[in-house]
Amino acid sequence: MTEKLISIEAIAKRYPAPGGGQTAVFENLWLGINRGEFVCMIGHSGCGKTTVLNILAGLDAPSEGVVIVDNQAIDGPALDRAVIFQSHALLPWRSVLGNVAYAVGARHKDWSKARIKEHAEKFIDLVGLKGSEYKKPSELSGGMKQRVGIARALSLEPKMLLMDEPFSALDALTRGTLQDEVRGICLNTGQTVFMITHDVDEAIYLADKIVLMTNGPEAQIAEIVENPLPKDRERNQIHKHADYYAIRNHLIDFLVSRSRTFKDEMKGKPWDPMNVPLVRPVSETPSAPEPMRKRA
Amino acid sequence: MTIQKANAMTLSFRAAVVSILILVLFLGSWHLATSGTGTVQQMDPEYAKLMGLTATQGKSAMPGPLQVGATLWKHITNPFYDNGPNDKGLGIQLAYSIGRVVLGYLLAVIVAIPLGFLIGMSQLMSRALDPFIQVLKPISPLAWMPLALYTIKDSNYSAIFVIFICSVWPMLINTAFGVASVRKEWLNVARTLEVGAFKRAFTVILPAAAPTILTGMRISIGIAWLVIVAAEMLVGGTGIGYFVWNEWNNLSITNVINAILVIGIVGMILDQLLARAAKLVTYPE
Numbered sequence: 001m002t003e004k005l006i007s008i009e010a011i012a013k014r015y016p017a018p019g020g021g022q023t024a025v026f027e028n029l030w031l032g033i034n035r036g037e038f039v040c041m042i043g044h045s046g047c048g049k050t051t052v053l054n055i056l057a058g059l060d061a062p063s064e065g066v067v068i069v070d071n072q073a074i075d076g077p078a079l080d081r082a083v084i085f086q087s088h089a090l091l092p093w094r095s096v097l098g099n100v101a102y103a104v105g106a107r108h109k110d111w112s113k114a115r116i117k118e119h120a121e122k123f124i125d126l127v128g129l130k131g132s133e134y135k136k137p138s139e140l141s142g143g144m145k146q147r148v149g150i151a152r153a154l155s156l157e158p159k160m161l162l163m164d165e166p167f168s169a170l171d172a173l174t175r176g177t178l179q180d181e182v183r184g185i186c187l188n189t190g191q192t193v194f195m196i197t198h199d200v201d202e203a204i205y206l207a208d209k210i211v212l213m214t215n216g217p218e219a220q221i222a223e224i225v226e227n228p229l230p231k232d233r234e235r236n237q238i239h240k241h242a243d244y245y246a247i248r249n250h251l252i253d254f255l256v257s258r259s260r261t262f263k264d265e266m267k268g269k270p271w272d273p274m275n276v277p278l279v280r281p282v283s284e285t286p287s288a289p290e291p292m293r294k295r296a
Numbered sequence: 297m298t299i300q301k302a303n304a305m306t307l308s309f310r311a312a313v314v315s316i317l318i319l320v321l322f323l324g325s326w327h328l329a330t331s332g333t334g335t336v337q338q339m340d341p342e343y344a345k346l347m348g349l350t351a352t353q354g355k356s357a358m359p360g361p362l363q364v365g366a367t368l369w370k371h372i373t374n375p376f377y378d379n380g381p382n383d384k385g386l387g388i389q390l391a392y393s394i395g396r397v398v399l400g401y402l403l404a405v406i407v408a409i410p411l412g413f414l415i416g417m418s419q420l421m422s423r424a425l426d427p428f429i430q431v432l433k434p435i436s437p438l439a440w441m442p443l444a445l446y447t448i449k450d451s452n453y454s455a456i457f458v459i460f461i462c463s464v465w466p467m468l469i470n471t472a473f474g475v476a477s478v479r480k481e482w483l484n485v486a487r488t489l490e491v492g493a494f495k496r497a498f499t500v501i502l503p504a505a506a507p508t509i510l511t512g513m514r515i516s517i518g519i520a521w522l523v524i525v526a527a528e529m530l531v532g533g534t535g536i537g538y539f540v541w542n543e544w545n546n547l548s549i550t551n552v553i554n555a556i557l558v559i560g561i562v563g564m565i566l567d568q569l570l571a572r573a574a575k576l577v578t579y580p581e
C-alpha cells in the first residue's frame with residue numbers, strides 16, 4: 001500500500017442561490033492522493049475544479065467536510081502546498097529574482113539574503129530563465145511568466161504542488177516545452193501533484209491518475225482513470241503506444257457525453273462516493289494498430 | 297527606431313517653438329494694451345496732479361510686462377528681506393505658505409493612509425465610515441475656518457488645520473480604493489506563502505496600491521496649494537495669500553501679478569514632485 005498524502009473527505013461547497021436557498025457545486029466528495037503521484041482533474045467548465053483546488057490549497061474553505069494532509073486537517077493555506085496559478089500571479093513590481101526570493105524568504109525566515117538569493121537562482125536556472133533574473137514580469141513573455149510561477153512554487157520544495165490549468169494560456173509549442181520540464185522535475189523529485197486541465201493529451205502525458213468530474217451543479221467524481229502508459233513515456237512517442245487510444249477515447253467519451261449523462265447512467269445502481277471506480281482503459285487487442293475510425 | 301526618435305525630437309522642438317510664440321504674442325499684446333497713449337484729457341491741473349499719469353496721459357492702470365519683469369527681478373534678487381509685518385520679501389512669504397502646506401499635508405498623510413488602509417481592508421469600517429466621509433468631503437475647507445479659529449485660537453494653526461482637512465479626503469478615498477482593489481491573486485500568493493498580516497500589508501498591499509495612493513496625494517497637494525492662498529487672505533499676517541491681499545490694499549497691481557506668477561510656479565513644482573514620486577512606484581502590468 002502506498003501512503004496517502006492527501007485525503008479529501010466528504011467535502012461539499014454550497015453557494016446561496018439567486019432565488020433563495022442554496023446550490024451545491026458538489027456534495028460529499030472524496031478523493032485520496034498518494035505520495036509522489038501526479039493526479040490530473042478533468043471536467044467541464046464550471047463543474048467545480050478550481051473550487052476543489054482552492055480548498056486543497058486552503059484558500060477556500062469547504063461548506064462541509066475536511067481535507068487531511070499528512071494526517072492533519074488543514075485550516076488554511078500553507079507553505080507545504082504550493083500553488084501555480086493559472087494567471088501566473090507574479091508581483092509586477094518585483095523582478096523575476098524578487099518574486100522567487102519573496103517565496104524563499106517566506107519559507108526560510110532565518111536564511112541570510114545571500115542564501116535566499118542563491119536558492120532562488122537555482123530554481124530560476126532550473127526553469128531555464130538564467131539571464132532574466134532582473135527583468136520585471138511585464139518584460140517577459142507569457143511562457144516565461146508561467147516559468148517564474150513554476151520556479152516560485154518549486155523553490156518552496158513543497159510536499160504538494162497544486163496547478164490550476166497552468167499551461168492553458170500558452171501557445172502549443174511553449175506548452176509542450178513546459179510540460180516536458182514540469183514532468184521532468186516532478187519525476188526527478190518525486191513531487192506529488194494535483195493539476196487541473198482541459199486538455200486530454202496533457203492529462204495523458206503527465207498524469208498517473210485522471211479524476212473525471214461530472215457536470216455541475218452537484219458535480220461528482222465519476223471515476224478515477226489509471227494511466228496505462230509506462231512511466232517513462234515520451235511526448236512524441238506516446239501515440240504509438242498500444243493503450244494510447246484506449247485511454248484517449250475513454251476520456252473524450254466521458255467529456256463528450258458521459259459527463260452529462262452520468263447521473264442517469266448511475267440511476268438505481270449503488271453508488272459509493274468514498275470508493276469511486278478505478279478504471280484502467282487498455283487496448284482490447286494488445287499491440288494491434290488503431291483501426292481507422294469511421295466518419296459519421 | 298531612429299526615425300521615430302527624430303520625429304519625437306522635432307515634435308517637442310516644434311511644441312517648444314509654438315509655446316515661445318504664444319508667450320511672445322501674449323507679452324506683446326499685454327505690452328501694447330497697457331502702454332496705450334490715449335488722448336490727453338482736459339481737466340483741472342490740480343485734479344490731474346491728484347490722478348497722476350494714469351488719467352492725464354491715457355496710461356493704463358494695469359502695469360505692463362516690463363514693469364512686472366522689473367519688480368520680479370527685484371523680488372528674485374532680494375527675496376528674504378524683512379521690513380516689518382507689512383513688508384516682507386516674496387521668499388519669506390512663500391516659505392510661510394509652503395511651511396503651512398507641508399505641515400497640514402503631512403498631518404493628512406499620517407491620518408489618511410492608515411485610515412484608508414483600514415477602510416480598504418474592512419468592509420465593516422468601509423460601510424460604517426462612508427456616511428461621515430460623504431458628508432464631510434464636500435464641505436469647503438474655508439467653512440471650517442471660523443470653527444478652527446474659535447477652538448484653536450491661533451490663526452497659524454487654523455490655517456494648517458484647514459490645509460489638513462482639505463488634503464485628507466482625496467488621499468483617504470484613493471488609499472481605501474487602492475487597498476480594496478488589490479488583485480485577489482496577489483493576496484492569495486501572500487496567503488499561500490503564509491506571510492503575516494503586517495508583512496502582507498507592506499510587501500503586497502502597499503506596493504500594489506501605491507500608484508492609486510500617490511494619485512490621491514497628488515490631487516491633495518494641488519488642492520492644498522489652492523486653499524492656502526484663500527486661507528491666508530482670511531487669517532492674514534504672513535504667507536503668499538496675505539501678500540496678495542496686502543498688495544491689493546496697497547493698490548500695487550504689479551506685485552499682485554508677481555505673486556500670481558509665483559503661486560503658479562510653486563504649484564507646478566509641488567505637482568511635479570508628486571508626479572515624480574508617482575512614477576517611482578508605478579509598475580507596468
Ligand SMILES: Nc1ncnc2c1ncn2[C@@H]1O[C@H](COP(=O)(O)OP(=O)(O)OP(=O)(O)O)[C@@H](O)[C@H]1O
Nearest residue numbers: 015016025043044045046047048049050051052216
Ligand atoms: N462566489 C461564488 N458565488 C456563487 N457561485 C460561485 C462562486 N464561485 C464559484 N461559483 C460557482 O461554482 C461553480 C464552480 O466554479 P469553479 O471555478 O470551481 O469551476 P471550474 O470547474 O474551475 O471551471 P473552469 O473550468 O471554467 O475553470 C461554478 O458553477 C460557479 O458558478
Ligand SMILES: [Mg+2]
Nearest residue numbers: 049050051164
Ligand atoms: Mg477553474
